[in-house]
Amino acid sequence: MLVGHQPKEFLLAVSGLTVSFDGFKAVNDLSFYVEENEIRVIIGPNGAGKTTVLDLICGKTKATSGSIQFRGQELTRLRENEIVQAGVGRKFQTPSVFEDLTVFENLEISFPRGRTVFGSLTFQRDDTVKQRVEEVAEMIFLKDRLNTYADQLSHGQKQWLEIGMLLIQDPDLLMLDEPVAGMSVSERAKTAELLNRIIKDRSVLVIEHDMKFVEDIAHKVTVLHQGQILSEGTMEHVKNDPKVIEVYLGH
C-alpha cells in the first residue's frame, strides 16, 4: 500500500513501511502519522520492531518498501547525515557520546554549523557557540562539568549529555530510544523533568517501557506487535484495549 491521502499538517507520514531481514519482516506494512508538536510514544513487547522503526526513519536501516515523508521530503532516499540536516534527531538506547572529548566538545560537535569538511576546518568557537553550549549544559545538569571528559560521567549523565547533543541540533522531530532505561530513581525524575522541558515546540517520538513515564508525557500511544500496529490512540484507549492487555500490559 502506498500513500493514500496525506493531509499537509502531518510532520511525519510513514506509510506501507516494510523491512525484511533475510525474509523475516521486522516491520510489516506499517503506517502511522505524527503531527506537529505531538508527543508520540511507541510501546510494545521485545522484538516488536520499535527500535527498527526509529532506525528506518533516521536512515540507519534501509526500508525494503514503503515511504517515510518528513515535511514532504522522502527520507528513504536520503543518507543519515542528510536526514539529520532535514531536522530529525535520534538518541540511541545505549548512551553514545564521545568519551575522549570533553562535555563542551561533545556539545560543540552537535552545533549545527560547519558540518562539511571545509566548514569544520574553518569553524570558529565564537560567542554564539559558547552561549548555546552553556545554555544547553545548564539544561542537562552538566553546567559545571563542561571541561570534564565524557568517559568520567555516570551512565545517567551520559544519557543527559546525548540528549543535550540532540537539543543543540534543534531538530523538528526528536526520536528517543528508552531515555530513562538504566537510570536511578532520582535520575529518572530529573530526566522526566528535562524531557518535559525539551519536548516543547517540537514533535517527539519516544520508545519507552516505563508506563508511568509514558502516561506522563504521551499525547498518543502506538502499540507495536510483530512489526505491525496492534493499537493506537490515547493512553486511556490503549490501556483498555483487550488485545494490548493480552500481548503486552497483561504480563
Added chain:
Amino acid sequence: MINSRFFNRSELLGFLALAVLLLLILPLSLDIFRLNLVAKYLTYAFVGIGLVLCWGYGGILSLGQGVFFGLGGYCMAMYLKLEASSVANTKIQSTPGIPDFMDWNQLTSLPFFWKPFHSFPVTLLAILLVPAFFALIIGAAMFKRRVGGVYFAIITQAIAAILTILIVGQQGYTGGINGITDLRTLHGWDIRTDHAKFILYFVEVVLLFGCIVAAQFIRLTKLGRILVAMREQEDRVRFSGYSVANFKIFAFCAAAVFAAIGGAMFTLEVGFMSPSFVGIVPSIEMVIYTAVGGRMSIFGAVWGALLVNFAKTSLSESFPQLWLFGLGALFIAVVLAFPNGLSGIWADHIQPRIDRLLSSRKSKSAAGMIADGAPAE
C-alpha cells in the same frame, strides 16, 4: 576555554627540543654521512605525522602508506631523471634524450605521462596532487561503501603490493626493480655533493616543522575533534549531521600528502627511488615507527621515526639477520605494553615526575622563604 593556545606548554617544549636537536645538535655533531642518514630517517617522520592524523586520530589504519611515499618519491625522481637525461648526457644511446632504462627497454620516445615532469613547478604540484588524487579515489571507493577497520587495512596492503608489481613489471616506463637511479641535479644544482646534502637536510627539517604545524592546526580545529569522535562513535557523528565518509577521505588524503612530501625528500637525499620503498614491508615499517613513537602524538611520530631507524642502522650494521626479528618484537612489545608508544610513556611516567620535582622545589623554596621570614617577625 579549552585548547585556546596553539601549542600547550609541553608541546611547546617538545617543539623546541626537537628544533634544537635537529637544527643545532645533530648538524654540529655528525659528519655529513651520518647527517644524511638522519635526513633519510626524517623522511619517514613525514609519513608518521600523516599516520598520527589518519590512524591515531581518525582510527583509519593504512598499511599502504608506502604507496604515497613512493608516488611522491617517483614524481621527484622522474623530474631529476629527465634532467639527468639531457641529449648531451645520453648521446651514446640509440634514442638520445630519454632516460637510460627506457633506451635499454627499446623505447624510442618519452611516454606521455613522463612529459609533464620536464617542468619543475608541475613536478612540485604533482608531488602533492598525484598522491592526494590517488588517496581520494581509494578513499571514496572504500569509505563511501563503509569499508573500514581491518578490511581497509588489508585493501591498502593489496594496493601497495599491486603498485610494486606494476612498477617492477613495467620496466620500460618505471625503471623496474632497480628504480630510477643515477639522479644528478635539481634545477641545475648538483645534489650529490656534501654541501648540497647539508643544505637539503635543512630544507627537509624546515619542511618537517611546516608539516608539524599543519598537522597541529588540523588537530586543533573542529575537524580534529570530529576525527576523534569518529574513531569512537561513528554512528553518533553521522547522526550529528556529518558525512563520515568525507571526513575519512580528508584524513586519508592529508596523510597521503604528508607521506608524499617525505617520499620526494627521500629521493633528493638518497639520490634514487625504487619499488622497495613502496611495497608491503616498508609500509608496515612506517606504521611501526608511528606506533613506537606514539600514534596519538605528532612529535612522538617524529621521535619514533628517528629512534627506530637509528636502531635499525646500528643493529643491522652489527647483526644484519637479527634486525627484522628485533623490529617485530619491538612492535609487539609496544602494542601490548605501551599502546601510546614512547610519547605515552613520556606523558604518563616521565612528565608527571618532572612536574612533581619542579613543584616540590617551588614549594620548598616557598617554605624556605617563610622560614627565613619567621625570625624577623
